Amino acid sequence: MALLQLERISAQYPGAAEPVLTDISLDLGPGELLVALGPSGSGKTTLLNLIAGFVAPSAGRISLDGAPVTGPGAERGVVFQDDALLPWQDVIGNVAFGLELAGVPRAEREARARDMLALVDLAGFERRHIWELSGGQKQRVGIARALAAEPRVLLMDEPFGALDAFTREQMQELLLQVWRRTAKPVFLITHDIEEAVFLASELILLSPNPGRISERLRLDFGQRYAAGESARAIKSDPRFIETREHVLAQVFAERQRRSA
Ligand SMILES: Nc1ncnc2c1ncn2[C@@H]1O[C@H](COP(=O)(O)OP(=O)(O)OP(=O)(O)O)[C@@H](O)[C@H]1O
Numbered sequence: 001m002a003l004l005q006l007e008r009i010s011a012q013y014p015g016a017a018e019p020v021l022t023d024i025s026l027d028l029g030p031g032e033l034l035v036a037l038g039p040s041g042s043g044k045t046t047l048l049n050l051i052a053g054f055v056a057p058s059a060g061r062i063s064l065d066g067a068p069v070t071g072p073g074a075e076r077g078v079v080f081q082d083d084a085l086l087p088w089q090d091v092i093g094n095v096a097f098g099l100e101l102a103g104v105p106r107a108e109r110e111a112r113a114r115d116m117l118a119l120v121d122l123a124g125f126e127r128r129h130i131w132e133l134s135g136g137q138k139q140r141v142g143i144a145r146a147l148a149a150e151p152r153v154l155l156m157d158e159p160f161g162a163l164d165a166f167t168r169e170q171m172q173e174l175l176l177q178v179w180r181r182t183a184k185p186v187f188l189i190t191h192d193i194e195e196a197v198f199l200a201s202e203l204i205l206l207s208p209n210p211g212r213i214s215e216r217l218r219l220d221f222g223q224r225y226a227a228g229e230s231a232r233a234i235k236s237d238p239r240f241i242e243t244r245e246h247v248l249a250q251v252f253a254e255r256q257r258r259s260a
Pocket of ligand 1: 013014016020038039040041042043044045046047191
């Protein structure tokens, strides 16, 4: 059964002549990693904000566990590209911050924060200051913080977009490990084709003006990585290359159609 369901969603910003998204239907099932890939302006962030409850749809229905989504909620944890960590708090303070606001007692919230830091391979970093961390480590703190609230789904808005290429690959691998360890369903948006193909168990391609789903693909490269195959072996597999080229061709064909 779908945990998160979008049925024929459209969205339009006040005063805009055109809708930003039209007729978006998708399901996120348990243990899935759904990736939305699209060029700038195709409405990726809007789609994530609709699911997060930051923006309301102009038509259609969004539900989580069968209940309509009407605003933000702790059962949807969000990780942003530039994770706004609190500079005056140490690492564990940042991860436990939401739990503190929710009134969870100190011993319990610190125990949970420690577990989440271990999950993202940051055990031993609890008392570090935020300014002592690299970009990739900050993103891991952001993931640990989102998971600490025990959300039903994790929503990720271009989470690795600001990282250098090497760190970005490391973070993709870390995300797949976290995904395997927690079985947490993930919805992630990106404009990086290789990242999308590597991570997704289901990939949706978004086209702009107005944003809509132009193709859906079921993929298993991320599952293969999570099951122990090396990232290098997967990314040099002819099937991976073929899929990446197919997606690239779709994106270019769409761009050509638009400029014709
Ligand atoms: N709050 C807003 N008010 C009005 N228009 C907006 C708002 N947010 C986004 N838009 C418009 O909606 C369209 C889609 O934006 P959105 O950020 O969802 O796309 P995106 O695919 O995430 O793009 P990018 O990859 O550049 O972040 C753009 O034309 C943008 O100008």
